[in-house]
Amino acid sequence: MVTKEELKKEVDKLPENLLETVYDLLKNLTLPPKKEDKKWTSRDFHGKLDQADIRPAAYE
Secondary structure, eight states, rough: OOHHHHHHHHHHOOOOOHHHHHHHHHHHSSSSSOOOOOOOOOOOOOTTSSSSOOOOHTTT
């Protein structure tokens, strides 16, 4: 098992150009993913599909 001290020592050994990449990686691992609000989409077909049988077209 890796301890925080061992991890800190390894990060201290990294070159400066990789620090931002490692920071971004650690942030992505620790933060919970943002929940996006799902929105329903709606279309107005003006009654064109009210009497249509769309099942055959769906299986093409």
